[in-house]
Amino acid sequence: MAQDENKAFLKRVALFSGLTDSQIERLAAGSVRRSFPKGRTIVAEGEPSQSLYVLLSGRAKVQRSDTEGKEVILAVLGPGECFGEMSLIDDAPRSASVITIESCDFMSINKESFKAILLSSPEICMRIMKGLVKRLREADKKIETLALLDVYGRVARVLLDFSEQVGNDRVVRNKLPRQEIAKMIGASREMVSRVMKGLEVEGYIVPMPEGKLMLREKLSNYLSASSPCSSSWCWSATTRAIPAGRMPSSRARPAISAAGSGPGSPISCCTCSACPRTCSRCS
Numbered sequence: 001m002a003q004d005e006n007k008a009f010l011k012r013v014a015l016f017s018g019l020t021d022s023q024i025e026r027l028a029a030g031s032v033r034r035s036f037p038k039g040r041t042i043v044a045e046g047e048p049s050q051s052l053y054v055l056l057s058g059r060a061k062v063q064r065s066d067t068e069g070k071e072v073i074l075a076v077l078g079p080g081e082c083f084g085e086m087s088l089i090d091d092a093p094r095s096a097s098v099i100t101i102e103s104c105d106f107m108s109i110n111k112e113s114f115k116a117i118l119l120s121s122p123e124i125c126m127r128i129m130k131g132l133v134k135r136l137r138e139a140d141k142k143i144e145t146l147a148l149l150d151v152y153g154r155v156a157r158v159l160l161d162f163s164e165q166v167g168n169d170r171v172v173r174n175k176l177p178r179q180e181i182a183k184m185i186g187a188s189r190e191m192v193s194r195v196m197k198g199l200e201v202e203g204y205i206v207p208m209p210e211g212k213l214m215l216r217e218k219l220s221n222y223l224s225a226s227s228p229c230s231s232s233w234c235w236s237a238t239t240r241a242i243p244a245g246r247m248p249s250s251r252a253r254p255a256i257s258a259a260g261s262g263p264g265s266p267i268s269c270c271t272c273s274a275c276p277r278t279c280s281r282c283s
Contacts, residue, residue: 006031009107013054014080015127016117023117030113034106042106045097049087051108055079058104059174063183064096073183075138076101076162085128088114146186149223154185155195156223159205163215175211 006028010016016027033056036042042053045064055077062075062083074096077083087094088111117124145157158181163170178196182189199205204222206214 002033003028006033006107009033009056013056013107015054015082015131016124018123019117019121023121027109027113027117030110032108034108036100036104036106038100038102040100042098042100042104043084043094045095046093049084049091049094050111052082052084052088052111052114053098054082054107054109056105056107059101060098060104061101061180062096062098071183072186073180074142075135082131085114086132089128151185151187151191152195152198153223154187155181155192155199156204156219158184159213159215160220160223163213170215170217171208172213172215176213 003025007024010019010024010027010031016024019027042060043049057079060077060083061073062077063071063073065071077098083098084094086092118128145154149157158176159172160170162174162176163172166173178192179189182192185192196205199219200207204216204219206216208214
């Protein structure tokens with residue numbers, strides 16, 4: 001009975017579509033369906049790899065951490081995506097940890113069954129390679145974002161990446177905690193909160209019920225602007241506006257409130273004499 005259920009689940013996974021019934025049956029024999037609650041570590045960085053996991057429902061984050069406990073989120077996985085194939089191919093330890101963001105259902109496929117399918121199905125090999133190439137391209141994009149965009153641009157990039165088209169608008173359906181965004185872009189939670197507040201005040205994003213966000217079209221234009229400074233951002237929330245491109249001295253600049261926004265305070269994060277877009281202390 002359990003194997004029949006596994007076969008039914010595997011047939012719905014895009015990665016394994018096109019396999020013959022005998023191949024699906026052999027794969028199901030080495031598969032186990034598992035459920036995990038929110039916040040559970042599915043695989044840990046550095047441990048030996050014995051299984052490939054396919055996410056059937058829910059969301060999970062892929063992250064790495066250092067000896068001091070600092071964490072960076074490399075990716076967020078959704079239904080139909082898999083992880084663990086790299087370690088099964090090169091027999092190296094897990095390169096990252098995977099932790100559930102919400103309750104998740106997984107299909108775990110053991111190493112022997114996975115390698116047998118690779119040897120018997122060139123089509124599956126191509127799909128695995130396409131998946132690895134996709135991740136490599138995403139890594140290139142992430143490196144570009146961290147190296148070339150300031151913190152405002154990085155937050156904008158994350159919001160756009162997690163949004164989807166709903167009618168004429170782009171909407172972030174799943175709530176993105178400030179701390180999670182901070183771990184994706186290498187910034188502090190406080191800085192992300194100030195940037196999000198600034199984006200809201202300037203009309204780039206519109207909060208919606210249940211933690212959803214509507215993204216205005218000008219957010220994309222803001223991100224793609226060639227100029228490092230935008231007139232709508234340069235101290236636009238101060239009582240005394242300063243033209244774009246000018247760097248007010250700390251003596252001339254209004255005091256910054258703890259909230260980082262509001263009447264009489266600029267949308268800024270620190271006391272350096274650059275506008276928020278080019279603040280090296282925050283990028």
